[in-house]
Amino acid sequence: MVALVESDAREQESAAGEETPAGQALEERTGTDREEPDWWHRDHPVFTPLSGFFAGLLAVTLLPGIYAAVLGALFDSDTAERLFPFVVVVLAVPLVLLAVPRARRFARYMLLGAVLTALVVGGVAALVLWYLMRVES
Numbered sequence: 001m002v003a004l005v006e007s008d009a010r011e012q013e014s015a016a017g018e019e020t021p022a023g024q025a026l027e028e029r030t031g032t033d034r035e036e037p038d039w040w041h042r043d044h045p046v047f048t049p050l051s052g053f054f055a056g057l058l059a060v061t062l063l064p065g066i067y068a069a070v071l072g073a074l075f076d077s078d079t080a081e082r083l084f085p086f087v088v089v090v091l092a093v094p095l096v097l098l099a100v101p102r103a104r105r106f107a108r109y110m111l112l113g114a115v116l117t118a119l120v121v122g123g124v125a126a127l128v129l130w131y132l133m134r135v136e137s
Contacts, residue, residue: 052106056094056113060121063090 067087071080094114097107 048106049109052109053113055106056110056115057117059090059093059110060114060117063087 064087067090068080068084071083074080075083091114094107094110097103097110100107
């Protein structure tokens with residue numbers, strides 16, 4: 001038994017001195033000599049859901065405001081009011097992305113972020129309106 005343990009120890013020492021292709025591959029994957037890590041681009045399991053959810057959140061909160069500001073700057077108020085409902089075209093982006101197999105996971109989370117944000121904003125607005133109507137009456 002002792003001889004077996006000693007032979008294993010000798011094999012490990014000799015293997016530690018040599019650079020194996022597996023060791024090189026491990027060193028390349030860890031990115032020790034790279035400047036920019038690449039693990040978060042595609043391999044990290046949370047990157048796509050988080051970026052999709054927050055893209056949906058921004059699509060519901062930020063894009064309509066930017067769209068209204070651009071319309072207000074470019075057109076008179078009547079024309080801007082007529083053109084504002086076209087902001088709904090933003091919802092076509094995740095629907096189109098659902099058709100693309102590579103972007104399907106991102107699109108699902110983008111829709112989830114957009115729908116949940118709209119529900120929360122609408123629910124809070126309804127609750128505040130109800131409260132104000134009840135207090136003011």
